[in-house]
Amino acid sequence: xxVNSYDEWSPLREVIVGSPIGYDSHELDLSFRLFFKVxxxxxxxxxxxxxxxYVEELHEDVEGLVTALEGLSVTVHRPLTLPKRAxxxxxHWQSTSTPALNVRDQAIILGNExxxxxxxxxxxxxxxxxxxxxxxxxxxxxxxWSVMPRPVMTDHSFDLSHARAHxxxxxxxxxxxxxxxxxxxxxxxxDAAQCLRFGRDILVNIATxxxxxxxxxxxxxxxxxxxxxxxxxxxxxxxxTQVLPLRPGTLFLRHPGVVDxxxxxxxxxxxxxxxxxxxxxxxxxxxxxxxxxxxYIDMNVLSIDENTVIANSQAPQLIKTLETHxxxxxxxxxxxxxxxxxxxxxxxxxxxxxxxxxxxx
Numbered sequence: 588x589x590v591n592s593y594d595e596w597s598p599l600r601e602v603i604v605g606s607p608i609g610y611d612s613h614e615l616d617l618s619f620r621l622f623f624k625v626x627x628x629x630x631x632x633x634x635x636x637x638x639x640x641y642v643e644e645l646h647e648d649v650e651g652l653v654t655a656l657e658g659l660s661v662t663v664h665r666p667l668t669l670p671k672r673a674x675x676x677x678x679h680w681q682s683t684s685t686p687a688l689n690v691r692d693q694a695i696i697l698g699n700e701x702x703x704x705x706x707x708x709x710x711x712x713x714x715x716x717x718x719x720x721x722x723x724x725x726x727x728x729x730x731x732w733s734v735m736p737r738p739v740m741t742d743h744s745f746d747l748s749h750a751r752a753h754x755x756x757x758x759x760x761x762x763x764x765x766x767x768x769x770x771x772x773x774x775x776x777x778d779a780a781q782c783l784r785f786g787r788d789i790l791v792n793i794a795t796x797x798x799x800x801x802x803x804x805x806x807x808x809x810x811x812x813x814x815x816x817x818x819x820x821x822x823x824x825x826x827x828t829q830v831l832p833l834r835p836g837t838l839f840l841r842h843p844g845v846v847d848x849x850x851x852x853x854x855x856x857x858x859x860x861x862x863x864x865x866x867x868x869x870x871x872x873x874x875x876x877x878x879x880x881x882x883y884i885d886m887n888v889l890s891i892d893e894n895t896v897i898a899n900s901q902a903p904q905l906i907k908t909l910e911t912h913x914x915x916x917x918x919x920x921x922x923x924x925x926x927x928x929x930x931x932x933x934x935x936x937x938x939x940x941x942x943x944x945x946x947x948x
Contacts, residue, residue, distance in 0.1 A: 588600070588601060588728065588937055589699060589725060589728040589729040589730045589937075590696050590699055590700075590701060590725050590730040590936045590937060591698070591699055591937050591938065591941055592696040592697075592698070592784070592935050592936060592937060592938045592941055593697070593698055593784055593786050593787075593938070593941040593942055593943055593944070594784050594785060594786055594832070594938065594941050594944075595783060595784055595785075595831065595832050595833075595890055595935075596832060596833060596834045596835070596890045596892065596893050596938075597892070597893075597938035597939060597940050597941035598891070598892045598938060598939040598940065599656075599659075599661050599889075599890070599891050599892065599935055599937075599938055599939075600661065600662060600937040600938065600939050601661070601662045601663075601664065601935075601936045601937035602656060602661055602662070602663055602664070602933050602934065602935050602936060602937075603663075603664045603665070603666065603690050603718070603721060603933065603934040603936060604649065604652060604653050604656065604663050604664070604665060604690070604932060604933055605649065605666065605686070605687050605688040605689060605690040605927075605932045605933070606649070606665055606666050606667075606668050606669070606686050606687055606688060606717070607642070607645045607646050607649050607686060607688050607925070608646075608668040608669060608686055609668065609669030609671075609672065609684075609685070609686040610637070610642065610645065610685060610686050610688055610925065611636065611637050611642050612634050612635060612636045612637055612683075613634065613635045613637070613710075613877060613879075614633070614634055614682050614683055614685075614708075614709070614710040615629060615632050615633055615634060615635055616633070616680070616682065616709055616710075617742055617745070618707065618708045618709045618710075618740065618745070619708050619709075619710065621707075621745055621747070621750050622707050622708050622824065623879050623926065624750065624823065625877065626750075628877065629877070634683075635877050637877075637924070638876070641876075641922065641924050644922050645922060645924070645925055647920070648919070648920050648921050648922060649688075649932060651919045651920055652897065652919050652921075652929060652932060652933075653665075655897060655917050655919045656891075656897075659891050659895070659917065661891070662937075664721050664936070666686075666687040666690065666717040666718045666721065667687075667716075667717040667718075667720060668686065668717070669684060669685070669686040669687075669717065672684075673713075675712070675713065677712075677739075677740070678739075679739060679740070679741045680709060680740065680741070682709040682710045682712065683710055684710065684712075684713055684714065685708075685710045685711055685714055686714070686717065687714050687715070687717040687718055688925065688927065688932065689780075689925075689926060689927040689931040689932060690718060690931075690932065690933065690934045691779060691780050691927075691930060691931050691932075691933060691934050692704075692711070692778045692779060692780045692825075692927075692931065693705075693706055693711065693714060693715050693778060693779060694715065694718060694722075694779055694934055695779035695782055695784075695934075696934065696935070696936060697784065697789070697809070697813060698812070698813075698943060699729070699730055699731060700730065700731035700732070700733060701722050701725060701726075701730055701731070701732045701733070702733050702734075702735065702779065702805075702808075703715050703722075703732075703733070703734040703735060704735050704777050704778060704779040704801065705735050705736060705737055705738045705774070705775050705776055705777055705801065706738070706740075706776070706778075707776045707777070707778055707797075707824070709740055712737075712740070725936065733808065735775060735777070735801065735804055736774075736775055736804075738771075738774040738775060738776055739771050739774060740774070740776070741771070743771070743772060743773075744771060744772075744773060744774040744776060744797065745773070745776065745795075745797060746773050746795035746796040746797050746798075748795065748796075749794045749795050749820065749823060750823075773796045773797050773800065774797055774800065775797060775800040775801045775804060776795075776797040776798070776800075776801070777797065777798050777800070777801020777802065777804075778824065778825060780824075780825040780826070780827060780930075780931060781793070781798060781801075781802075781824070781825060781826055782805075782826070783826055783827065783830065783831070783832060785832060785853075785946050785947065786942065786943050786944035786945060786946050787812075787813055787814055787943045787944065787945050787946075787947075788813070788814045788815075788816060788850075788852075788945075788946065788947050789805070789813050789814070789815045789816065790816050790818060790826065790830070790849075790850070790853075791805070791815055791816065791817050791818065791826075792818050792820075792821045792822055792824075792825070792826040792829075793817050793818065793819050793820070794819075794820050794821075794822065794823050794824065799817075802815060802817060812943075813943075814947075816850045818848045818849070819848075821845065821848040825931070827886070827887055827928075827930050827931070828841065828880075828881065828883045828884055828886045828887055828928070829841050829845055829886075830845055830849070831886065831887075831888065831890075831930065832856075833859070833888075833890055833893075833896065833914065834890070834893035834894070835893070835944075835946055836856050836857055837856060837857045837858075837859065837912075838853065838856050838857070838858050838859070839859050839861065839886060839888070839909075840858050840859070840860055840861070841860070841861055841883055841886060842860060842861075843858075843860065846858070850947065852946075852947035852948070853947070859908065859909070859912050860908075861883060861885075861886045861905060861908070862904040862905055862907075862908050863904075864882035864883060864885065864902075864905075865904065866882065868901050868902060868903065868904075869882065869901070869923065870922060872924065876924070877924075878923065878924055879923075879924065879925065879926035880923045880924075880925075880926055880927070880928070882923075884921075884923045884927075884928045885898065885899045885901075885902040885905050885921070885923075885928065886905070886928075887927070887928025887929055887930040887931055888909075888928070888929060888930065889929040889930050889933055889935075891917070894913065894914060894915055895914065895915045895916075895917065896909060896914055896915075896916055896917070897916075897917045897918075897919055897929050898916050898917070898918060898919075898929070899918070899919070899920065899921040899928070899929075900918030900919055900920045900921075901920060901921070906918065
């Protein structure tokens with residue numbers, strides 16, 4: 588079957604679930620620190636190892652997600668596993684490859700087209716190579732497949748203004764007036780997880796100039812096929828722990844203030860607000876652990892259809908909130924140490940009856 592996915596809620600038929608194999612450390616370079624806002628943690632370290640216990644729990648959680656999806660009659664595809672720890676070097680920097688775990692970050696499916704987006708973290712530069720065999724199979728069955736420009740990713744590629752507003756004391760600096768080594772200046776650095784799909788309309792969060800370049804590419808590439816609505820600085824990066832559409836007419840929001848960023852048509856939709864997270868519901872990580880997500884990562888639910896969602900089994904208040912609003916919740920355990928949730932770990936390739944509907948009129 589070729590890809591077909593226009594929204595976040597139509598019946599899920601085929602999905603790609605990321606692989607955690609080989610995820611045992613973090614590369615603490617400039618790109619990683621900017622993305623996750625960890626400027627003063629682990630100063631002087633270039634790599635942070637992850638404890639074996641957490642790696643094993645991640646494997647259990649992802650396999651639990653696969654089992655739950657298959658139990659819901661969803662066909663699950665997996666990327667290639669990282670064959671070994673691969674150090675690599677470009678003309679300007681070096682890093683170590685990561686596995687394709689958060690597969691929604693660097694790919695989005697808009698209708699029948701796969702779009703690969705440019706990385707924001709250097710260690711993820713070749714991550715989509717692990718997904719290309721799946722993309723090639725979908726292409727063979729009629730899908731379109733496009734790749735946004737690959738960035739050079741020197742220090743000068745990054746717009747630091749948002750990061751400096753967040754933590755002006757610790758953001759690393761350099762002479763921004765000097766000629767960048769690549770000759771490029773700001774580049775397209777843009778995760779697909781900045782986007783949410785509503786049929787013909789796409790919501791896009793923009794926090795930096797390099798995000799804006801990525802959004803402009805999407806607008807030019809698709810022309811009148813989709814309408815892109817830019818939300819400036821709703822979040823530093825990904826949109827899906829601030830707002831998620833659960834079905835036509837219903838939004839899941841972090842707090843009432845998010846409404847101010849929404850396009851006018853969405854402000855009329857019904858709203859479900861996430862309950863305040865209870866820290867006691869989360870594992871007790873230590874001061875030497877690097878936690879990459881906020882307590883609101885459990886908002887990162889995955890819709891199976893308009894009435895069914897997969898959510899963290901360790902978030903009882905969130906589950907109760909969704910059930911109170913008529914949703915059937917499929918509980919799966921999730922730890923928050925690896926920078927993603929169920930929506931991040933998955934790329935929904937085929938949603939039945941999903942089409943370019945106009946939900947904004």
